[in-house]
Amino acid sequence: MNSTYKEDEVLALLQDEITRRKGFEMMVSQYSEQLYWQIRRMVLSHEDANDLLQNTFIKAWTNITNFRGDSMLSTWLYRIALNECLTFLNKQRAVQTVSIDEEDSIAVQKLESDPYFSGDRAQLLLQKALCSLPEKQRMVFNLKYYQEMKYEEMSQIFGTSVGALKASYHHAVKKIEKYLEDEI
Structure with missing residues (x-):
């Protein structure tokens, strides 16, 4: 089970170059599961959700020094994750030349055949x-x-x-x- 950390603890570690890696590990531990499920509910596929979760944390790591604290860290991470989902879904739409109804049908078929869907x-x-x-x-x-x-x-x-x-x-x-x- 993941440990629960106070957001200000994690932020303090993330802002200091010496402790940034530890803060990042705490952030990943704290938010991975809830972000995974939010992403998974959007893209349906376990593999795609894992890829997008990884992209979310890579973007967070890359841009952590730009985090101003205008919002909570979790809000910032959700924003990154949702943007990743939208980008992914838009790219999928651009590649596929099917109607929206067919797209939804394909997504459901993907979900039904996903070995991780129980x-x-x-x-x-x-x-x-x-x-x-x-x-x-x-x-x-x-x-x-x-x-x-x-x-x-x-x-x-x-x-x-x-x-x-x-x-x-x-x-x-x-x-x-x-x-x-x-x-x-």
Whole structure:
């Protein structure tokens, strides 16, 4: 089980060149699991999620001296991870010449064939419903529902108002409910 560190401890170590490596190790230990699952819910594939998680931490390491502390470290890491996801998904879209419906179908097929997916029918239906959402709604839903993140923190990640995020979450929930009603 990962140890829990205080964010200010980790930040202090990261800001000092002598202790930066130790601070980075603590940061990775502290945030890897929750970032992995946030990324995984966006890209669905275990291998892709691992690659994007690694890219997230590489970018964090490369840019840690530029971290100003305007937000929490976790918020900054989520922002990097979500940007990595968006870049990855946009590149996939550019390579594929399929419709959005076909893209969602391909993503679900990928999930179903993923040896690391161990969900039951209900979990698979929820994932299919999530795939039907626009990316931003899916991200907002994932952060609120799975990570139980406060709207204020999400506002810092997305650079969007709390009201817009609440509306986005509400629309996502309604679309998921409708999808599940239609499927069941």
